[in-house]
Amino acid sequence: MIHSLSEENYLKTICHLEDKESKVSPAMLAKRLKISAASVIEMIKKLVEKQWVLYEKKRGIRLTEKGQNMALEIIRSHRLWEFFLLEKLLYTWDEVHDIAEQLEHVKASDLLKRLEHYLEYPQYDPHGDPIPQADGFMRPGDRIPLSEAQLESIGRVVAVKDSSSDFLQYLQKLSIEIGTEIQLVDKVPFNGSVIIRIGKDHPVNISREFAENLLIKEQ
Amino acid sequence: MIHSLSEENYLKTICHLEDKESKVSPAMLAKRLKISAASVIEMIKKLVEKQWVLYEKKRGIRLTEKGQNMALEIIRSHRLWEFFLLEKLLYTWDEVHDIAEQLEHVKASDLLKRLEHYLEYPQYDPHGDPIPQADGFMRPGDRIPLSEAQLESIGRVVAVKDSSSDFLQYLQKLSIEIGTEIQLVDKVPFNGSVIIRIGKDHPVNISREFAENLLIKEQ
DNA sequence: AAATCAAATAAGGTATACCTAATTTCGATT
DNA sequence: AATCGAAATTAGGTATACCTTATTTGATTT
Numbered sequence: 001m002i003h004s005l006s007e008e009n010y011l012k013t014i015c016h017l018e019d020k021e022s023k024v025s026p027a028m029l030a031k032r033l034k035i036s037a038a039s040v041i042e043m044i045k046k047l048v049e050k051q052w053v054l055y056e057k058k059r060g061i062r063l064t065e066k067g068q069n070m071a072l073e074i075i076r077s078h079r080l081w082e083f084f085l086l087e088k089l090l091y092t093w094d095e096v097h098d099i100a101e102q103l104e105h106v107k108a109s110d111l112l113k114r115l116e117h118y119l120e121y122p123q124y125d126p127h128g129d130p131i132p133q134a135d136g137f138m139r140p141g142d143r144i145p146l147s148e149a150q151l152e153s154i155g156r157v158v159a160v161k162d163s164s165s166d167f168l169q170y171l172q173k174l175s176i177e178i179g180t181e182i183q184l185v186d187k188v189p190f191n192g193s194v195i196i197r198i199g200k201d202h203p204v205n206i207s208r209e210f211a212e213n214l215l216i217k218e219q
Numbered sequence: 220m221i222h223s224l225s226e227e228n229y230l231k232t233i234c235h236l237e238d239k240e241s242k243v244s245p246a247m248l249a250k251r252l253k254i255s256a257a258s259v260i261e262m263i264k265k266l267v268e269k270q271w272v273l274y275e276k277k278r279g280i281r282l283t284e285k286g287q288n289m290a291l292e293i294i295r296s297h298r299l300w301e302f303f304l305l306e307k308l309l310y311t312w313d314e315v316h317d318i319a320e321q322l323e324h325v326k327a328s329d330l331l332k333r334l335e336h337y338l339e340y341p342q343y344d345p346h347g348d349p350i351p352q353a354d355g356f357m358r359p360g361d362r363i364p365l366s367e368a369q370l371e372s373i374g375r376v377v378a379v380k381d382s383s384s385d386f387l388q389y390l391q392k393l394s395i396e397i398g399t400e401i402q403l404v405d406k407v408p409f410n411g412s413v414i415i416r417i418g419k420d421h422p423v424n425i426s427r428e429f430a431e432n433l434l435i436k437e438q
Numbered sequence: 439a440a441a442t443c444a445a446a447t448a449a450g451g452t453a454t455a456c457c458t459a460a461t462t463t464c465g466a467t468t
Numbered sequence: 469a470a471t472c473g474a475a476a477t478t479a480g481g482t483a484t485a486c487c488t489t490a491t492t493t494g495a496t497t498t
Contacts, residue, residue, distance in 0.1 A: 006485060027445060039486055041447060046484095057446085057494090089333040099327040106325075108318040114308040225455060246475060258456055260477060265454095276464090276476080 005105050008074050010043055014063055015071035023060035069136055076132040078104040079125035080115050086126045093126045093178040128158040128217040147211035149184045155216030156181055162213040174198060224324050227293050229262055233282055234290035242279035288355055295351040297323040298344035299334050305345045312345050312397040347377040347436040366430035368403045374435030375400055381432040393417060
């Protein structure tokens, strides 16, 4: 059965939300996809008919096995293309996502296998998210909160948990962006705050809360 | 102004037809795009409003300068992706076109420049068609009819002029397909027929008409 | 249990890009 | 100039995927 670009985006988003939340509601989907709740309801009906999702009010929206497989394939495509864009076209970590959103929908027999072979079987995308294998297997991610990094280790910022504009502005003040190298210099057991070195600057002290919201990939 | 996938396909197709025909009619577009003439008329109206094409019954459909630029950009994208698919993902010459039809519509600032840099500024796509430069300049193609090849030269089949099923079946009989290497062994002045070697086979004699319909890229 | 409020859903509408089935236009015979 | 046929065009219709504006449902508080 043929599927449209919209349907693919729904499946992908439901898959992501299922990972993060105990129950996926129409309202959550509407928020994530930036469309009205009414439109979501309509589409969910279609996806239920096609047997790609189940919907019960109590349990929320869930992918069927078929739906799950389709979603994983799209996520696989997205992450492989992200890797390509960073590694081969030298885009920066924050630029790749939006382009991969377009590339992920390209269909061709064998495309992902060829792409993956050409990229030498990357395991993680530039944001530290695991790339699902062709058989649907997906290892856990390898990005961790800065607060849990090894002492002395150097990591690269790959994402933030909190994306409030307060937090983002604070990041900007500290000259931290996606890709910035950060070394964990010391942890202060007293209040959980940590001392980090941003790039080659002098070390600074940041709060535990901050350190928990900054996701890094150790290298 | 934002443009849709359909609009892009119209512009691209009009551009190709303008090259080939003295006048582009709605009926020709309908045939090429495999949609009804009525739908073409509708779309042409929209494109005229957006000032991407001009339409007068006597002169037919023509791209404006803006439309021409947009069309060339899409063609550039198409041919760069074709090159990528062949060169990097190792697809065969006949597989790349359909995939590039999808990739050509991906939008991202800088994408084509990066892609082109990464591919080391290819001049021609796998079918011997020239890849327009960023500034819109496009050199002439470098594929020629087999009948005009240099004696002794070895070329690779990149396209056919005549795509009637009779012709294609004859090709199949001779084991010629896109990508097949052909050496021009000799020309017979008498009737214009030529003697060719297909791959590593014994030379065979083919008619002038045949040789004129087979486009090769010398190497 | 009644009131309240947000989430879910229904109803009806829009734009895009197709379609088929008339109808009109126009150039080429006759 | 009348006729004919193909091409162009109009009219009206469909599916997709959105929308806004009710209305309903249901969970939570009072």
